[in-house]
Amino acid sequence: MYEPKPEHKFTFGLWTVGNVGRDPFGAPVREALSPVEIVRMLAEVGAYGVNFHDNDLVPIEATPAERDTIVKAFKQVLADTGLVVPMATTNLFYDPAFRDGAFTSNDPRVRAYALQKTMNAIDLGVELGAKTYVFWGGREGTETDAGKDPLEAGKWFRDAIDFLCEYCIDQGYDLKFALEAKPNEPRGDIYLPTTGAMLGFIATLDHPDMVGVNPEVAHEHMAGLNFTHAVAQAWDAGKLFHIDLNDQAPGRYDQDFRFGAYNIKSAFFLVKFLEDVRYQGSRHFDAHAYRSADLEDVKAFARGCMRTYLILKEKAEQFNADSEIQGLLADIRADDGSMSQYPGVYAKEKVAALKAHQFDREALGRRGQPYEKLDQLTIELLLGVR
Numbered sequence: 001m002y003e004p005k006p007e008h009k010f011t012f013g014l015w016t017v018g019n020v021g022r023d024p025f026g027a028p029v030r031e032a033l034s035p036v037e038i039v040r041m042l043a044e045v046g047a048y049g050v051n052f053h054d055n056d057l058v059p060i061e062a063t064p065a066e067r068d069t070i071v072k073a074f075k076q077v078l079a080d081t082g083l084v085v086p087m088a089t090t091n092l093f094y095d096p097a098f099r100d101g102a103f104t105s106n107d108p109r110v111r112a113y114a115l116q117k118t119m120n121a122i123d124l125g126v127e128l129g130a131k132t133y134v135f136w137g138g139r140e141g142t143e144t145d146a147g148k149d150p151l152e153a154g155k156w157f158r159d160a161i162d163f164l165c166e167y168c169i170d171q172g173y174d175l176k177f178a179l180e181a182k183p184n185e186p187r188g189d190i191y192l193p194t195t196g197a198m199l200g201f202i203a204t205l206d207h208p209d210m211v212g213v214n215p216e217v218a219h220e221h222m223a224g225l226n227f228t229h230a231v232a233q234a235w236d237a238g239k240l241f242h243i244d245l246n247d248q249a250p251g252r253y254d255q256d257f258r259f260g261a262y263n264i265k266s267a268f269f270l271v272k273f274l275e276d277v278r279y280q281g282s283r284h285f286d287a288h289a290y291r292s293a294d295l296e297d298v299k300a301f302a303r304g305c306m307r308t309y310l311i312l313k314e315k316a317e318q319f320n321a322d323s324e325i326q327g328l329l330a331d332i333r334a335d336d337g338s339m340s341q342y343p344g345v346y347a348k349e350k351v352a353a354l355k356a357h358q359f360d361r362e363a364l365g366r367r368g369q370p371y372e373k374l375d376q377l378t379i380e381l382l383l384g385v386r
Contacts, residue, residue, distance in 0.1 A: 002310040004046040010306045011049035011086055011284045014038050014056035017302050019288035029291055030298070035070070036077045043081035045302045050083050051130075051284060053091040054121035060095060075128070086132060086282045087178075087242055088125025090118045093138035093186065103160035104140040104153040104191060111156060118160075119167055126173050132242045132281075134214045135161070136180040141187030153191060158204060165207040178214035178241040183223040185254050194223060195230040199237055212241030216286055217270070218248035218256055221263075228270045235277055243274075245305070246287035256287045258301050260308035268382055271309060272316035283309060318381055325381075328374050 004010050018038045021029035033041070035057050039050055057074060058067045078085065092102035092114055100106055102114035125133055140157060142148050161177065168175050179202065183193040192198050195215045202211045213234045220227040234240040247257040247267065260267040274283075289301035319325055342354050380386045 002307045002314075004048070004306040004310070006048050008306070008310070009048050009086070009280075009282045010046075010309070011051055011282045012042055012047055012302060012305075013284070013286060014050060014052040016285060016288050017041060017298055018056070019298075021289075021291040021293070023291060026291065030293070030295065035074055039074070039077045039081055039083055041299065042302070043083055045299050046306065047083065047302065049086045049282060050078075051085065051087040051089070051282075053089050054117070054124055055091045055094070058124070060091075071124070071127070078128070085125070085128040085130050087134055087284065088121065088128065088130040088132075089134040089136065090121040092117065093136075098139045100148075101137070101139045101141065101153075101187075103137065103157045104148070105156075106148060111160070115160060115163060118164060122164070122168065122173070122175065123171075126171075126175060131175060132178055132214075133175055134178045134180055134242060136182065136214075137190060137192070138182070138186055140192075141184075141190035143188040150191070154201075157191065158201070161211065162206045165205070165210050168210070169207075175210075176241050177211045179211065180214040180216060180219070180244070182216070182219040182254070185222075194225065195220065195234055199234065199239060202239065212239035214242040214244060215240075216244035216246065217259075217267075218244075218246050218254055218286075221248040221250050221266075222252065222254060224250045227266065228273050231270065231273060235273075235279070240279065240281070242281055242284060243279075244284055244286035245270075245309070246285065258287055258289070258308070259285055259305040260312065261304075264312075264382060265378070267308065268312050268315060268378075271312040272319060275313055275316050276320075315382060318386070319378065322377070322381065322386065325374065325377050328370055328377070332369055332374075 014035055018033050018035075019030075020032050035052070042050055058070050062070065077083075092098050097110060097113060098105070100110070103111060105111050105114070122133060137157070140153070142150075161179075165177065179192070179198045181192055181194050181198045182190050184190055192201050195213050198213050202208050202213070205211055215227065215230050215234055217227050220230050231240060231243065245259045246255075247259055247262040248255050249262055255262075285302070285305040287301075287305060289298045293301060342350055377386065
């Protein structure tokens with residue numbers, strides 16, 4: 001009943017199930033898998049697609065001949081398994097060259113190299129079928145504002161995205177960009193730290209129609225924000241081009257837990273929103289298994305991400321069909337039509353009528369809302385007793 005199908009569009013990055021369990025305090029605990037082996041594993045657990053950073057697939061030091069050999073083998077395993085590549089991205093954070101950022105580095109040579117590297121990676125992504133290209137600026141920030149002008153850095157970032165949009169137009173690529181926000185880590189402060197900040201930035205670009213966002217659960221929760229609200233804002237703006245699903249304790253380092261592993265109620269409302277608005281994009285799991293996991297447990301992690309989503313999708317359907325819950329919502333949202341003349345397009349006649357209307361302020365203040373009961377019913381539904 002909760003088996004993934006292609007229409008669910010569940011995807012994982014090579015860096016997710018391929019994570020070797022290294023952290024700042026410990027060495028790797030799992031053997032590294034090749035991209036071909038990772039694709040076969042994802043096919044085994046029922047995923048729809050696989051995403052990658054350029055150097056997840058092709059090592060940064062690879063020769064052109066080595067690059068072609070690797071890509072040929074990757075194409076073959078995609079054909080063998082039926083997996084697709086919906087999204088690709090560039091690693092602009094790992095190599096020492098990007099120690100002070102990529103598009104926002106103070107060094108113009110680094111900024112130019114970042115453009116070169118990204119264009120080559122875009123070419124690779126398009127070659128493998130990607131329609132969405134994600135930008136996560138992990139090093140685009142500072143530890144001290146003494147060292148970098150935030151106004152200039154913002155201009156450099158804007159110039160880079162504008163340049164790359166023009167590159168895609170010039171090449172005839174059918175590709176959209178999705179910007180991914182994060183408040184901190186690995187930099188002390190990362191520029192454009194939230195989805196809302198990214199949406200504001202997109203409005204300043206030369207080709208805002210080509211650029212949207214890729215919000216991630218963990219990144220908004222790190223800042224103590226409500227992820228579903230950020231997703232709703234992006235959806236309302238027509239900018240939800242991609243989404244990263246995982247889980248996270250608020251205020252912690254970037255934990256990238258299995259989807260739904262920490263806050264099941266938050267995950268529920270996110271799934272409900274995506275399903276209610278009929279989001280058609282990939283459900284990408286940007287998460288990794290616990291460091292204690294072996295290879296079989298990594299597979300359990302991947303299956304768990306997808307299974308939890310499908311269970312919560314079913315719970316969302318139950319929520320929408322529950323007569324008591326829907327009755328409460330109908331009462332909460334009751335509208336007798338008496339205010340229908342005021343909303344909508346501005347008109348002087350509406351102003352006069354609204355100013356003249358006599359509101360019963362005390363009656364408005366006496367009206368309570370049964371949110372406690374509604375929330376408890378939601379909890380009982382999630383706990384399986386409804």
